[in-house]
Amino acid sequence: MATADLDVRRGAPAPKDRLVNDFSLQVATVNGSGSQSSNLVLLRTIFQMGIPVSGKNLFPSNIAGLPTWYTIRANKNHYVGRKKEVDFLVALNAETARDDVAALEPGAAVLYDEPLRLDALRSDLVFYAVPFDRLVAAVCPEAKLRKLVRNMIYDGVLAHLLHLDLAQLENALRRHFRKKPKAADLNWAAVQAGYEYASQHLPKRDRCWLEPMQENAGKIIIEGNAAAALGCLFAGVTVVGWYPITPSSSLCEYLISYLRAYRLDPATGQATYAVVQAEDELASAGIVLGAGWMGARSMTSTSGPGISLMSEFIGLGYYAEIPGVFFDVQRVGPSTGMPTRTAQGDVAFAATLGHGDARHIVLLPGTAGECYTLALAAFDLAEEFQTPVFVLSDLDLAMNHWIADPLPYPNGPLRRGKVLDAAGLERIGEFARYRDVDGDGIPYRTLPGTDHPAAPYFTRGSGHNDRALYSEKPQEYVANMDRLGRKFDTARARVPAPVLERDGAGEVGVIAFGSSHFATLESLDQLARQSGLHAAYLRLRAFPFNQQLRDFVARHRRVYVVEQNRDAQMLDLIRLELAANPGGPADLVSRLRSVRHYDGLPVDARSLSDEILRQEAQP
Amino acid sequence: MPDRLNHIGLAPADYRGSKTTLCAGCGHNAISERIIDACFELGLQPHRVVKLSGIGCSSKSPAYFLSRSFGFNSVHGRMPSVATGALLANRTLRAIGVSGDGDTASIGIGQFIHLMRRNLPLVYIVEDNGVYGLTKGQFSATADEGQKLKSGVVNQLPALDLCAMAIESGATFVARSFSGDKRQLTQVLKAALSHQGVAMLDIISPCVTFNDQPESTKSYQYVKQHESPVHDVDFIPYFNDITVDYEPGAVTDVRLHDGSHLRLRKLDRDYDPTDRRSALGLLSNAHGGEEVLTGVFYLAPEKPDFLAGLNLVPEPLATLPDDRVRPPQSVLERINASLA
Numbered sequence: 005m006a007t008a009d010l011d012v013r014r015g016a017p018a019p020k021d022r023l024v025n026d027f028s029l030q031v032a033t034v035n036g037s038g039s040q041s042s043n044l045v046l047l048r049t050i051f052q053m054g055i056p057v058s059g060k061n062l063f064p065s066n067i068a069g070l071p072t073w074y075t076i077r078a079n080k081n082h083y084v085g086r087k088k089e090v091d092f093l094v095a096l097n098a099e100t101a102r103d104d105v106a107a108l109e110p111g112a113a114v115l116y117d118e119p120l121r122l123d124a125l126r127s128d129l130v131f132y133a134v135p136f137d138r139l140v141a142a143v144c145p146e147a148k149l150r151k152l153v154r155n156m157i158y159d160g161v162l163a164h165l166l167h168l169d170l171a172q173l174e175n176a177l178r179r180h181f182r183k184k185p186k187a188a189d190l191n192w193a194a195v196q197a198g199y200e201y202a203s204q205h206l207p208k209r210d211r212c213w214l215e216p217m218q219e220n221a222g223k224i225i226i227e228g229n230a231a232a233a234l235g236c237l238f239a240g241v242t243v244v245g246w247y248p249i250t251p252s253s254s255l256c257e258y259l260i261s262y263l264r265a266y267r268l269d270p271a272t273g274q275a276t277y278a279v280v281q282a283e284d285e286l287a288s289a290g291i292v293l294g295a296g297w298m299g300a301r302s303m304t305s306t307s308g309p310g311i312s313l314m315s316e317f318i319g320l321g322y323y324a325e326i327p328g329v330f331f332d333v334q335r336v337g338p339s340t341g342m343p344t345r346t347a348q349g350d351v352a353f354a355a356t357l358g359h360g361d362a363r364h365i366v367l368l369p370g371t372a373g374e375c376y377t378l379a380l381a382a383f384d385l386a387e388e389f390q391t392p393v394f395v396l397s398d399l400d401l402a403m404n405h406w407i408a409d410p411l412p413y414p415n416g417p418l419r420r421g422k423v424l425d426a427a428g429l430e431r432i433g434e435f436a437r438y439r440d441v442d443g444d445g446i447p448y449r450t451l452p453g454t455d456h457p458a459a460p461y462f463t464r465g466s467g468h469n470d471r472a473l474y475s476e477k478p479q480e481y482v483a484n485m486d487r488l489g490r491k492f493d494t495a496r497a498r499v500p501a502p503v504l505e506r507d508g509a510g511e512v513g514v515i516a517f518g519s520s521h522f523a524t525l526e527s528l529d530q531l532a533r534q535s536g537l538h539a540a541y542l543r544l545r546a547f548p549f550n551q552q553l554r555d556f557v558a559r560h561r562r563v564y565v566v567e568q569n570r571d572a573q574m575l576d577l578i579r580l581e582l583a584a585n586p587g588g589p590a591d592l593v594s595r596l597r598s599v600r601h602y603d604g605l606p607v608d609a610r611s612l613s614d615e616i617l618r619q620e621a622q623p
Numbered sequence: 624m625p626d627r628l629n630h631i632g633l634a635p636a637d638y639r640g641s642k643t644t645l646c647a648g649c650g651h652n653a654i655s656e657r658i659i660d661a662c663f664e665l666g667l668q669p670h671r672v673v674k675l676s677g678i679g680c681s682s683k684s685p686a687y688f689l690s691r692s693f694g695f696n697s698v699h700g701r702m703p704s705v706a707t708g709a710l711l712a713n714r715t716l717r718a719i720g721v722s723g724d725g726d727t728a729s730i731g732i733g734q735f736i737h738l739m740r741r742n743l744p745l746v747y748i749v750e751d752n753g754v755y756g757l758t759k760g761q762f763s764a765t766a767d768e769g770q771k772l773k774s775g776v777v778n779q780l781p782a783l784d785l786c787a788m789a790i791e792s793g794a795t796f797v798a799r800s801f802s803g804d805k806r807q808l809t810q811v812l813k814a815a816l817s818h819q820g821v822a823m824l825d826i827i828s829p830c831v832t833f834n835d836q837p838e839s840t841k842s843y844q845y846v847k848q849h850e851s852p853v854h855d856v857d858f859i860p861y862f863n864d865i866t867v868d869y870e871p872g873a874v875t876d877v878r879l880h881d882g883s884h885l886r887l888r889k890l891d892r893d894y895d896p897t898d899r900r901s902a903l904g905l906l907s908n909a910h911g912g913e914e915v916l917t918g919v920f921y922l923a924p925e926k927p928d929f930l931a932g933l934n935l936v937p938e939p940l941a942t943l944p945d946d947r948v949r950p951p952q953s954v955l956e957r958i959n960a961s962l963a
């Protein structure tokens with residue numbers, strides 16, 4: 005490797021060895037040490053310099069005291085998925101510093117707190133020692149405040165080393181502390197102290213470089229959960245029941261702050277929404293269904309454990325045909341252990357949740373922007389199809405910062421589905437709650453409170469006929485189940501269509517969804533550049549699938565399904581789909597291959613490329 | 624002869640439901656009849672009422688009254704949350720929840736406590752027979768300690784007192800009655816329907832099929848012999864003129880939210896139904912006693928209900944027009960700018 009020859013301790017690397025706008029920087033600190041502000045200011049500065057960038061927080065399930073890593077990836081080609089290798093490490097956690105340093109590739113840089121004496125560990129890295137305590141003491145006379153601003157020192161040091169634009173840095177910092185001007189001044193002083201120290205004592209010797217670009221003009225930077233919350237706000241949500249759980253809590257917390265700001269009646273100050281922090285997820289789901297039954301746009305957000313508790317209600321919602329939006333921000337497995345790690349492990353669970361037969365509409369946002377647009381779509385679909393709708397996000401998408409286009413204002417009215425008011429009942433003549441009048445499987449409904457003798461009906465689970473009367477007759481049950489099946493088929497053409505992100509040479513296709521998107525894009529480039537493999541890429545955005553998926557599989561000899569779980573859950577759903585709808589080449593199912601990633605970390609391009617190449621090499 | 628009509632011009636038949644499928648003689652049927660009477664006498668508009676229930680024989684019963692009202696037979700033990708969502712979406716409707724002792728005191732005890740704590744404006748009826756009727760006679764958590772099933776199984780655990788739990792948890796109207804006490808039950812139901820807040824009614828409702836042995840405190844014979852009303856309950860609706868004709872001391876007269884009055888004529892016990900401690904004391908002293916206390920044990924008509932605390936617009940949230948629930952484009956532009 006070229007970098008191994010580099011004498012990293014001598015001068016600055018030659019321009020050809022520089023990693024300009026193409027590196028990953030990791031800050032290793034201790035949970036609760038207040039590094040989040042420094043990291044966000046750093047991220048925002050790079051964003052404001054016009055460079056594509058993403059920030060990922062890898063944090064423990066703990067409030068204070070355990071190690072946490074924040075990774076910023078700047079990449080001129082918009083590769084903002086995770087990159088495995090760290091090019092620049094800011095090592096401030098004594099506990100993990102040795103391991104963090106040992107994991108680096110030769111040629112990487114380490115900025116560390118002087119007393120840690122990390123420079124003795126390796127000779128193939130660039131080390132920068134910074135006396136944090138001394139520097140912070142000089143700018144912050146009040147000892148008890150030092151802990152809060154100490155981390156800002158590294159932003160200043162990095163400003164010098166990476167060539168951050170100082171004006172943008174100050175702007176980002178003052179934005180961050182806009183409500184606390186005093187804190188802003190103090191933090192800015194810490195940045196300056198770091199910068200001056202670095203200018204005088206730390207000649208540039210590493211390869212990481214930032215140069216302004218123009219890639220972010222007009223863009224925003226946002227967490228997936230904030231974007232989803234804005235989707236709910238502009239979808240006109242009126243009833244929210246929720247119970248806190250990482251990584252979904254911030255969705256409802258953002259939503260509450262937006263509702264407070266923008267959904268009070270201007271004349272009276274009264275709320276056009278209600279939010280209840282329920283006693284558990286059983287109750288959140290009950291609140292969603294009760295409100296949906298009454299005609300409100302209702303939602304909850306949770307993660308896997310909460311979905312487990314909601315399963316009976318969601319199954320009932322499917323049979324009783326009640327709208328409701330359920331955000332599942334996925335995380336790893338049950339109970340404690342890896343609750344702050346990311347996964348796409350609820351795919352199969354969500355698609356079929358409930359006892360008895362059930363098939364749910366599941367939306368799969370792949371970008372922060374789609375967390376917003378698919379949230380909007382979810383409310384329309386839930387009411388149009390009178391059914392629970394899932395939005396499957398994940399920790400990586402939801403809690404990390406992503407660059408996105410400005411969120412578009414929704415056009416057209418809210419689509420509230422087939423609801424009959426008293427006048428509508430007059431028009432229609434006979435009303436039967438569960439009758440398929442239009443041949444699309446979607447019945448009409450009335451809302452409680454409607455003043456018309458034909459309006460009321462009695463809602464119950466499985467045992468009802470098309471007039472919502474109690475029935476245990478086999479034919480009536482079958483007729484209803486078959487209609488529900490038709491309704492689901494109608495949804496195929498109405499859910500967000502998959503996106504053909506890349507057209508390929510015809511041989512190999514890749515299917516991915518959700519937060520695997522950016523790593524998949526990068527992997528396709530790696531495969532093309534390094535192995536001449538030009539694969540097509542179809543990004544799924546919803547279940548049920550439609551004809552585009554089938555056509556895509558039919559056009560390729562080998563189709564790799566990328567997903568972040570062990571059991572190839574999405575591949576399984578695709579397999580069922582292809583097998584259940586015969587037609588087209590008989591061997592469609594046998595073309596599917598699985599690429600899985602399930603270590604709790606966001607998926608990275610290198611791992612995908614390696615696995616695809618490994619399978620390509622096999623007969 | 625034409626049916627008598629109430630003050631909104633409806634007949635009792637307008638409040639009936641479909642034909643019951645419960646056992647003949649089941650206490651739950653009598654309760655449905657009393658709900659019909661109470662709604663008729665109060666002159667409620669059926670379309671302004673919603674009925675919700677969990678799962679059980681008791682929870683089936685909303686199909687057997689008020690067929691001109693919407694109903695929702697939800698899941699076992701979790702009707703309170705459904706009612707919460709429904710009322711958040713449209714708080715202009717009156718809601719009646721029907722549950723059983725299994726539905727409430729076992730699987731649903733968590734939601735029950737939180738419902739009481741929230742003081743949601745819901746008439747919450749527990750049709751209490753001490754057993755799981757629908758699953759054929761297993762003990763519930765209100766079964767008597769030491770009680771023996773026909774199969775020989777003995778209940779070794781103490782019974783939960785739902786009235787005491789409701790008062791402890793924050794309920795603002797707590798009563799116990801008996802499905803066979805036509806007059807008292809109708810009066811209590813009418814008062815509960817006029818109360819603005821959660822009204823928890825523990826109504827003893829014998830299961831003739833699985834728990835009507837004379838030694839069971841939930842049997843007809845036992846309750847008839849041991850019922851001990853703590854007062855005579857009189858409900859005076861807001862549309863009747865109120866004449867103040869009682870001697871202070873003997874009568875407690877409580878004005879309910881809608882202007883109606885609940886008049887409790889003291890029998891032999893001395894206690895104040897507007898005082899929590901006094902109500903709890905009454906219930907705990909009755910423990911272990913032979914008598915089955917009935918009446919309105921606790922009342923706090925002034926305490927604001929859950930919905931009142933949310934500062935909601937007066938119209939139903941469910942049907943607000945688009946422009947009241949979707950902020951204008953300028954708001955999104957401002958938000959985008961703040962993120963750029």
Ligand SMILES: Cc1ncc(C[n+]2csc(CCOP(=O)(O)OP(=O)(O)O)c2C)c(N)n1
Binds near residue numbers: 678722725727755758
């Ligand atoms: C989750 C769940 N568990 C168990 C059941 C079975 N189940 C139906 S009714 C019932 C008990 C009902 O008892 P209660 O509420 O006292 O009603 P009753 O029939 O006595 O009126 C049970 C356990 C169920 N329907 N759902």
Ligand code: SF4
Binds near residue numbers: 645646650680752
């Ligand atoms: S089993 Fe008991 S509770 Fe159920 S309907 Fe019959 S008598 Fe009533």
Ligand SMILES: [Mg+2]
Binds near residue numbers: 679723725750754756
């Ligand atoms: Mg029972």
